[in-house]
Amino acid sequence: MIPSRRSLLRGAVGTGVLSAFGAPLIRRARGAAGETKDRYFIFAYFNGGWDLLLGLDPRDPTIFRDDLRKVTLIDTGYSYLPVGYQNLVETSVPGMTFGPYIGDLARHAEKLCVVRGMSMDTLTHEVGRRRYLTGRAPSGLQAQGSSLSTILASYLGKNEPVPQLSVRVESYNTDQPSYANAIRVASVSDLVRALRPGADALVDVEKAAVDALMYQTGRCEKVHRSDFFRSSLEFRSAAQELVALGLDDTFDFGAYTDEMEALRDRYGISTGDLTSPNAQAAAAVRAITSGISRTVCMEAARDLDTHGPEWASSQGPRIEGGFNLIAAMIDELASLPYSDAGDSWLDHTTIVAFSEFGRSTLLNSSSGRDHNIHNACMLVGGGVRGGVVLGGSSDVGMAPVGMDLATGITSAESGTVVKPEHIFRAILTDVGITEDVGDYRAEPLTAIYG
Amino acid sequence: MSPLIWLLACGDNTPAAVVIPEEKTPLSTEGIPGRGWRRMNVDQLRSSIERVTGGFGWTEEQGGQQVELFAALEGTLGKPDYLSATEEDLLPGLLFQKFLEDAASTACHAMMEVEPTRTDRALMVGVVLEDVPPSPKIDEALSAALLRFHGRRLAVDDPGLDPYRALLVEVYSRRGAMAPAWEALCVGLITHPDFYSY
Numbered sequence: 001m002i003p004s005r006r007s008l009l010r011g012a013v014g015t016g017v018l019s020a021f022g023a024p025l026i027r028r029a030r031g032a033a034g035e036t037k038d039r040y041f042i043f044a045y046f047n048g049g050w051d052l053l054l055g056l057d058p059r060d061p062t063i064f065r066d067d068l069r070k071v072t073l074i075d076t077g078y079s080y081l082p083v084g085y086q087n088l089v090e091t092s093v094p095g096m097t098f099g100p101y102i103g104d105l106a107r108h109a110e111k112l113c114v115v116r117g118m119s120m121d122t123l124t125h126e127v128g129r130r131r132y133l134t135g136r137a138p139s140g141l142q143a144q145g146s147s148l149s150t151i152l153a154s155y156l157g158k159n160e161p162v163p164q165l166s167v168r169v170e171s172y173n174t175d176q177p178s179y180a181n182a183i184r185v186a187s188v189s190d191l192v193r194a195l196r197p198g199a200d201a202l203v204d205v206e207k208a209a210v211d212a213l214m215y216q217t218g219r220c221e222k223v224h225r226s227d228f229f230r231s232s233l234e235f236r237s238a239a240q241e242l243v244a245l246g247l248d249d250t251f252d253f254g255a256y257t258d259e260m261e262a263l264r265d266r267y268g269i270s271t272g273d274l275t276s277p278n279a280q281a282a283a284a285v286r287a288i289t290s291g292i293s294r295t296v297c298m299e300a301a302r303d304l305d306t307h308g309p310e311w312a313s314s315q316g317p318r319i320e321g322g323f324n325l326i327a328a329m330i331d332e333l334a335s336l337p338y339s340d341a342g343d344s345w346l347d348h349t350t351i352v353a354f355s356e357f358g359r360s361t362l363l364n365s366s367s368g369r370d371h372n373i374h375n376a377c378m379l380v381g382g383g384v385r386g387g388v389v390l391g392g393s394s395d396v397g398m399a400p401v402g403m404d405l406a407t408g409i410t411s412a413e414s415g416t417v418v419k420p421e422h423i424f425r426a427i428l429t430d431v432g433i434t435e436d437v438g439d440y441r442a443e444p445l446t447a448i449y450g
Numbered sequence: 451m452s453p454l455i456w457l458l459a460c461g462d463n464t465p466a467a468v469v470i471p472e473e474k475t476p477l478s479t480e481g482i483p484g485r486g487w488r489r490m491n492v493d494q495l496r497s498s499i500e501r502v503t504g505g506f507g508w509t510e511e512q513g514g515q516q517v518e519l520f521a522a523l524e525g526t527l528g529k530p531d532y533l534s535a536t537e538e539d540l541l542p543g544l545l546f547q548k549f550l551e552d553a554a555s556t557a558c559h560a561m562m563e564v565e566p567t568r569t570d571r572a573l574m575v576g577v578v579l580e581d582v583p584p585s586p587k588i589d590e591a592l593s594a595a596l597l598r599f600h601g602r603r604l605a606v607d608d609p610g611l612d613p614y615r616a617l618l619v620e621v622y623s624r625r626g627a628m629a630p631a632w633e634a635l636c637v638g639l640i641t642h643p644d645f646y647s648y
Binding site for chain 2: 126168170181183184185186187190193194198199200201202203205206207208209210212213214216217226227228229231232233235236238239240242243
């Protein structure tokens with residue numbers, strides 16, 4: 001059974017574990033949080049650049065025909081796909097149509113907010129990825145600024161044991177308190193190992209003696225002069241506090257219990273591969289709903305960089321797998337009551353699905369698709385407007401098109417071409433952080449929240 | 451300083467002859483700008499732990515195979531894969547501290563299985579398990595340990611040894627045996643920032 005957020009935190013405080021410097025890890029507070037909404041976030045990264053024609057921004061193949069390709073500069077490529085995946089997917093929301101690999105996500109159309117016609121201003125994976133993580137253009141390949149998940153963890157997550165969890169996704173912190181740093185792991189099994197006492201861990205007497213040694217060391221002048229030494233000892237204490245909370249079983253998806261078996265069925269988790277997006281999706285929901293984390297970054301799909309003939313056989317199934325996982329997360333979050341008022345965890349948790357950029361609208365000479373600066377993203381839950389498509393790409397080459405930030409209606413003449421920072425400002429503004437804390441220098445796309 | 455040599459009687463618990471290398475004349479740092487501390491990378495850490503413990507690393511049996519855990523966890527420990535990352539994360543962060551402690555505990559536990567009986571000792575230099583604090587021999591061993599693990603050359607009466615001596619005294623007084631005290635000292639030395647920074 002998943003412990004409630006309230007009971008977990010109460011138990012954590014009850015352990016009375018303190019850092020070497022006297023302040024309990026889970027009580028360290030950021031100064032100026034102000035009044036913020038009780039929101040949680042899952043950032044689901046589609047790694048490698050997704051094909052929007054197959055998912056979030058499709059085109060009707062009866063209109064965008066092969067014989068018009070030189071005019072539209074768009075080749076849907078649907079005719080190269082397997083039978084059953086050659087048509088658009090209609091949804092219950094009028095006008096909200098998806099590509100053939102939208103998968104189970106189509107069931108949740110009335111909850112989705114799709115943003116189309118975005119620009120990433122780059123064709124480089126690292127730059128696009130870091131732009132979408134930080135909302136700021138990297139300097140070369142070097143990320144600038146903190147990840148949005150770090151900022152949100154900083155403002156909202158000061159009471160969570162692991163304010164920010166990141167599985168196989170980069171995280172940056174240039175200007176936020178250290179408690180907002182991501183616990184960044186390469187797999188869910190690594191996360192379990194991080195939360196579990198070591199196999200040969202010292203027993204209490206020896207452990208206390210080593211702690212005393214560190215404390216004595218921490219009092220010496222040399223240590224106090226060095227940020228490195230001081231932060232080393234603080235992180236050591238934080239690691240011990242985290243292990244003391246006994247959270248490892250929450251993520252032990254290989255355990256042969258009824259609870260874990262049900263979870264493996266829901267997400268299609270193989271016990272032999274806890275690096276999979278499936279395991280990451282389950283971990284994300286567990287981390288949020290167990291009161292462990294405020295923000296989680298995860299890899300919903302990988303190996304999407306399909307420049308060659310593998311595009312026809314691999315791109316679609318891989319993004320469909322990611323969309324199916326998001327649908328499974330929506331299902332689980334919606335099924336879990338958040339409070340006695342009838343609201344669910346989905347009402348408080350926003351899932352943001354993103355990739356570094358889209359893929360070229362024409363097939364290349366290898367029957368694959370290259371990179372394209374255009375992009376789209378999808379948000380769901382946590383107060384996001386459902387059943388809406390904001391903006392749109394052009395019908396010639398799917399170029400980014402400006403939109404009215406308040407309505408999401410496209411306007412090539414007076415609209416603003418949306419980039420990640422417009423979405424980040426909207427998320428932060430909705431949470432209650434109206435100041436431009438990320439130095440995005442962009443107005444919020446308020447149409448996301450209506 | 452002349453070499454310090456211990457030669458003790460032979461027997462089952464015979465400490466090895468120990469040679470503390472003579473300190474070389476320090477290089478002049480005049481005119482050289484200072485720099486901040488830097489953490490060892492994962493490869494350096496793995497090698498260092500094996501070196502100071504006399505060959506013991508961080509391994510675990512999985513499916514009948516011994517798995518080297520620094521290698522298994524290198525992604526989580528921030529080692530670059532040269533696909534998504536080209537620079538190693540050298541922050542002495544939370545996960546680093548957790549896994550460092552795990553590694554130290556495992557390596558030190560394995561080392562203490564053989565340390566009291568081997569001749570080429572890494573930690574219990576010149577002492578046997580029957581030696582209990584306070585003891586000049588233990589002070590000498592502590593001095594040698596600080597040199598081996600941290601590269602710090604401290605005289606036996608240097609106050610810098612006090613926290614390490616206190617650790618041995620505390621564990622011995624609570625457990626009534628020196629083996630757990632030496633093991634805890636080993637973990638304390640490896641998890642200390644002086645070990646993994648330079």
